[in-house]
Amino acid sequence: MKAAALFLLLAGCPLSFAAFALLPPSPARMGFVFAALAVQLLGLILAFRAYYTHTQASGGEQ
Amino acid sequence: MTPADFTTLAAALCLLVAPLALAGLALMNAGFSRSRSAAHAVLSALVASASAAIGFLILGCAFFGAFFGAPSRTITVHGIPWGALGSAHTFLRGVDFHSAQPALSAGFLLFAAALVAVIPLGSGADRWRLYPMALSSALVTAVPFAIFANWIWGGGWLSQIGAFDAGGSSAIAAVGGLSALSITWLLGPRQGKYDDGGMALPGHNMVMVLFGCLLTFAGWIGLTSASALLFGMATPASIPLIAANTLLAASAGLLSTLWVTRSRYGKADASLCANGFLAGMVAAGAGCNLIVPVEAAAIGLAIGVILPFSVEWLDILGLDDPSGAITVFGIGGLWGTFAAGALVHGHAAQWLAQLVVISALLGMVLPVTHLLHLLVNRIARQRVSAEGEQFGLDLHELGAGAYPELQQVMKDHLNR
Numbered sequence: 001m002k003a004a005a006l007f008l009l010l011a012g013c014p015l016s017f018a019a020f021a022l023l024p025p026s027p028a029r030m031g032f033v034f035a036a037l038a039v040q041l042l043g044l045i046l047a048f049r050a051y052y053t054h055t056q057a058s059g060g061e062q
Numbered sequence: 063m064t065p066a067d068f069t070t071l072a073a074a075l076c077l078l079v080a081p082l083a084l085a086g087l088a089l090m091n092a093g094f095s096r097s098r099s100a101a102h103a104v105l106s107a108l109v110a111s112a113s114a115a116i117g118f119l120i121l122g123c124a125f126f127g128a129f130f131g132a133p134s135r136t137i138t139v140h141g142i143p144w145g146a147l148g149s150a151h152t153f154l155r156g157v158d159f160h161s162a163q164p165a166l167s168a169g170f171l172l173f174a175a176a177l178v179a180v181i182p183l184g185s186g187a188d189r190w191r192l193y194p195m196a197l198s199s200a201l202v203t204a205v206p207f208a209i210f211a212n213w214i215w216g217g218g219w220l221s222q223i224g225a226f227d228a229g230g231s232s233a234i235a236a237v238g239g240l241s242a243l244s245i246t247w248l249l250g251p252r253q254g255k256y257d258d259g260g261m262a263l264p265g266h267n268m269v270m271v272l273f274g275c276l277l278t279f280a281g282w283i284g285l286t287s288a289s290a291l292l293f294g295m296a297t298p299a300s301i302p303l304i305a306a307n308t309l310l311a312a313s314a315g316l317l318s319t320l321w322v323t324r325s326r327y328g329k330a331d332a333s334l335c336a337n338g339f340l341a342g343m344v345a346a347g348a349g350c351n352l353i354v355p356v357e358a359a360a361i362g363l364a365i366g367v368i369l370p371f372s373v374e375w376l377d378i379l380g381l382d383d384p385s386g387a388i389t390v391f392g393i394g395g396l397w398g399t400f401a402a403g404a405l406v407h408g409h410a411a412q413w414l415a416q417l418v419v420i421s422a423l424l425g426m427v428l429p430v431t432h433l434l435h436l437l438v439n440r441i442a443r444q445r446v447s448a449e450g451e452q453f454g455l456d457l458h459e460l461g462a463g464a465y466p467e468l469q470q471v472m473k474d475h476l477n478r
Contacts, residue, residue, distance in 0.1 A: 001244075001247060001429075001432055006429050006432070006433075009424055009425055010425055012424060012425040013421060013425025013426050014425075015421075016417075016421035016422070016425070017144075017219060017422075019418070020219075020223045020415075021139040021140065021142070021144060021219075022140070025411060029414070030414055033417055033421065036421050036425075037417060037420070037421055040421060043424075047247070048379055051247050051379070051381070052380050055251065055256070055380040056380070
């Protein structure tokens with residue numbers, strides 16, 4: 001897994017926590033959670049892409 | 063007998079059925095693997111269960127912490143303390159095993175940890191070495207599983223925002239499924255899977271797979287019931303509803319997968335149908351005591367339709383997952399977590415809380431699990447050598463195969 005993918009996945013968790021810890025129940029909170037999930041989705045896409053490219057070349061991350 | 067005693071008795075009886083899920087998954091993994099790695103697959107399940115239980119005993123119980131009544135480590139934001147981590151003793155010290163609730167919680171979590179460790183074995187079938195796998199299993203259950211269980215079941219921040227997981231869709235299934243994804247990324251595909259345009263490498267015994275599926279189902283009902291009684295505020299009177307919901311979701315999952323595979327391939331696919339059954343069962347878990355039967359069937363129906371496409375897409379992306387655990391437990395668990403939020407209570411705040419559970423799984427469990435797998439890989443290479451994979455893990459790692467007669471016949475055939 002690429003470091004960027006790992007970072008994006010990790011970043012989403014505090015973002016979604018912050019949505020509940022800092023914001024009142026509102027559309028802004030919902031937007032924050034969706035933003036966190038979007039960041040993580042991007043991380044997942046990067047991870048899958050990195051794996052696919054690497055597998056084509058050598059077969060797995062090892 | 064007081065109502066509390068009755069709940070304790072019911073939870074204890076449900077817990078006694080739970081090991082059937084381990085046996086079922088072990089059989090399924092053996093069936094999905096090739097004949098030359100079949101004994102290794104079952105031994106791996108035993109070793110993973112053992113390592114997970116010991117890992118949870120040594121460290122995981124401290125991170126979970128909630129069954130001791132010990133205060134959690136908290137993060138205070140705007141004057142509100144949010145539970146971040148358990149702060150109890152290691153080695154289950156301090157648990158009052160004469161008191162039913164803490165003792166049952168500890169017992170349940172040991173079984174759940176074992177199950178989390180066994181789920182990814184099918185994804186690493188035919189190529190995951192025994193010793194690194196044991197170490198990985200112990201670490202994954204001791205760290206990400208225990209922390210996540212604290213967050214959702216132990217009064218941590220996920221339960222504080224109103225998220226729930228009565229039957230383990232997220233804390234058991236999704237954690238195991240994401241671990242399966244991580245190990246599949248790390249190990250890479252089996253030899254010959256994608257060489258020269260790629261080929262199917264079917265499991266060696268479909269009867270084992272299907273019987274294992276039934277055993278897993280029996281054990282899962284016990285596990286979800288025990289989980290709902292201990293952490294989902296269910297009562298013993300909810301057990302028939304939990305069993306009915308689990309059966310209906312699994313049935314709808316099976317039938318929809320049957321329909322999709324028959325429409326797409328002309329014939330029903332036995333392995334995908336078994337997975338559809340399990341995926342429905344897994345998805346119903348999160349709200350097993352809170353949803354009505356028709357909702358359980360709808361949850362199962364949806365994942366049964368998604369499953370064959372997901373398995374295909376993962377295959378296209380180069381992820382060689384022989385048992386389909388990533389889809390069954392990973393996607394099934396995530397879907398169940400979200401669907402329960404959308405159906406139970408029916409307001410936006412609930413499904414938003416469930417979305418945060420998914421975010422926590424992707425943001426903490428997946429990266430931490432992957433880092434631990436990488437760490438173990440640094441210490442001892444996780445993937446077997448090319449030669450070992452060719453011979454099969456039975457001969458390479460155990461020195462004897464599951465089917466010695468078959469190996470003799472193959473030798474004779476090669477010598478001819």
